[in-house]
Amino acid sequence: MxxxxxxxxxxxxxxxxxxxxxxxxxxxxxxxxxDAFMLPSPVRVCRAFVSEFPLLMEHSAITLAEGAVGLGLGIALGFVMASVMDRFDVLYQAFYPLVVLTQTIPTVAIAPLLVLWFGYEMLPKVILVVITTFFPITVGLLTGFRSADPDAIDLLRAMGAKKRQIFFYIKLPGAMGQFFSGLRISASYAVVGAVISEWLGGFGGLGVYMTRVKKAFSFDKMFAVILLISFISLLLMKAVDRLQKVCMPWERDLRQETN
Amino acid sequence: MVVLKAEGIKKSFGTETIISGVSLELHKGELVSLLGLSGSGKTTLFNVLAGLSVPDEGKVWLEGTEITGKPGKVSYMLQKDLLLPYRTVVDNVALPLLIAGTPKREARERAASHFAQFGLEGTENKYPAQLSGGMKQRAALLRTYLFSEKVALLDEPFSALDMLTKSAVHQWYLGIMQQIQLSTLFVTHDIDEAILLSDRIYLMTGRPGRITDEIVIDEPKPRRKDFNLSGEFLSYKREILVRLGGGPRLSET
The missing domain is CATH 1.20.5 (Single alpha-helices involved in coiled-coils or other helix-helix interfaces)
Structure with a gap:
């Protein structure tokens, strides 16, 4: 209270x-x-948002689909990479710098290449989203795995636990907090990544819509779509928070106790 | 009957020998303390007995079977309760059963069936962070017991508790040990605790650490109420202090 x-x-x-x-x-x-055409007023932005609403929803569906598929694959990839790198130190030494390197490549620079290689359909967008989202997941999980209490690991070893059991009883649940911090970042990256890849070629999606209204100098619609993208990102981050509360009930119970 | 036996244990890290020529025996239902100053290699010896590290020399037997370097035979409890914060108390306690391959439901039922005996009733579905320090150690001890009913190694299990809690936990601990008859090797640096709880005390001194003395506490259990204020208690304490103080000189010769 x-x-x-x-x-x-x-x-x-x-x-x-x-x-x-x-x-x-x-x-x-x-x-x-x-001048009104340079900077549309908030009221005009709202009006544009309402009048364009059906079209915006249509494009959102495409962007969200790309983002969701990409994020799902990004989580899976991050999971596999973190587990493998935690299990085999050689792979950690070999691949961790490379994983960091992928994050230094600007998304805007790599997107046109992906379009050239994979065409104008969904694939290049999904790939770009995977590239931007797997990193926070990998790093979060890996940090979590590596910060496991060595005494707890010894205790389980003394109980005769196998490596697999130590992973599932100690490392994985102990990394949940860091995983969700990573996921929160990745969820917002997913939408932005999808939009950026749509700028550079495609048949639908909020990024395609953006380039169209920009060419028509409809700045009010431009602002409306920016607003929508922020809103979607916020919504996704909220959804991750909710999911975390469901998946980590011990933290929720603690908060109830202290209130 | 000898439950746990170690003979001629030597363990070095790099060029430094931590323990050397350590032999000990633990009989069924007995509570034996390993009392020594900090740095005398108590924890190193424990890791060897638990099978977590392999000694350079010497062997360990459990009920006649050699278990040197084999974890999973002797249960183990540390000063930190090491209850996993994301598992409920009952799931924490059931952990050794789950690791041994017991199905989840059966493991939970078996764990829960001991809660009343250990004074843990009503905490089954709480998380460890919701328990007091003393309760956490009770849960950790129950987990240790469920892992092995034969031998438990306790490494300074109560040293993180404040004095009053510790005293209450000691009373409880003596009571529960009377019931479950768990053969226990107990590491401590608290002389009072060793005298109060043990049937026998091994003194560990020197560098490298050796067992230099063995003291039998000839006092019936359950202990009388004012045992820790009695003359016998003090004379045990004086004897231990003298022998511990003589330790460094012994190792120089």
Whole structure:
């Protein structure tokens, strides 16, 4: 109960900050300080959002599908890589630098290549999403595996546990927290990654929609789609939080106890 | 009947010999302490007895079968309770059964059937973080017991508890040991604890560590209430202090 009060004030501050920015933005537009076609007012953005809503939903479905498939494969890949690198130290030494290297390649630079190699369909988008999402998962899981308490591992060894049992009883559950931190980042990367790959060629999706409205100088629709992408990312991160609470009931029970 | 026996154990790390020529015996239902100063190699000896590390010399037998370097035979409990935070208490306690291949439901039922005896009733579906320090050690001891009813190795299991909790846990521990008759080798650096709980005490001193003395505590169990304030208790304590103090000089010769 005690926690509730500061929570409300926290939200109050952030909500008033957003409101203040919107008011300044709207007045700058209404007073004609900036040309209307350069910077559409919040009201016009909202109107564009409503009128374009059915079209936006159609494109969202495509982007979300690419993001979801890519994220799913990214999780699977991250899982396999982290487990294998944890099990065999040689592979860790060999591949960890390479995994880090893949993250230094700018997404925008590699996307056109993927289009050239794999065409305009879904495949290059999914591949790009996999490249951007597997990394936080791999690193999160690997850190979790490696931070397992050596005494706990010794205890299980003393009980006669095999390596596989140590993995499933200690390492994997102990890495859940870090896994979900990684997943939260990956979930937002998935949408952004899909959008970026759609910019460079494709037949549908929010990225394709973006390039179209940009060419038509419809800045109000541009803002509407940006808003939508942020909203989807936030929603996904919230969903990850929910999933974490379901999958890690011991943390939830603790919080109830202390409240 | 000798349950656990070790003979001529030597273990070095690099050029430094940690323990040398250590032999000991543990009889059925007996509680024996291994008392020594910090750095006398108690934990190294424990890891050898638990089969976690292989000694350079010497052998370990469990009920006549050699188990040197073989984990999974002798159960083991540390100062840290090492209850896994993401498993409920009953699932933590059932862990050794699960590792041994017992089906999940049966393991849980067997674990739960001991909860009342160990004073843990009602905590089955809680998580470890919701228990007090003393309760966590009880759960850890039950887990140790379910792993092996033959021998338990306890490495300073109560040293992280505050004095009052520790005293209550000692009373409880003596009571439960009376019931389950678990043969126990108990590492401690707390002289009072060793005298209060043990049937026999091995003193470990020197560098490399050796067993330099053996003291039998000739006091019936359950202990009388004021045993730890009695003259006998103090004379045991004086004797141990003298012999421990003589340790370093012994090892120099």
């Amino acid at each position: 005690r926690k509730k009060y500061p929570n409300i004030t926290n939200k109050l501050w952030s909500v008033s900050a957003i409101a203040a920015i919107l008011i300044v933005w709207q007045s700058v537009c209404s007073l004609g300080v900036v």
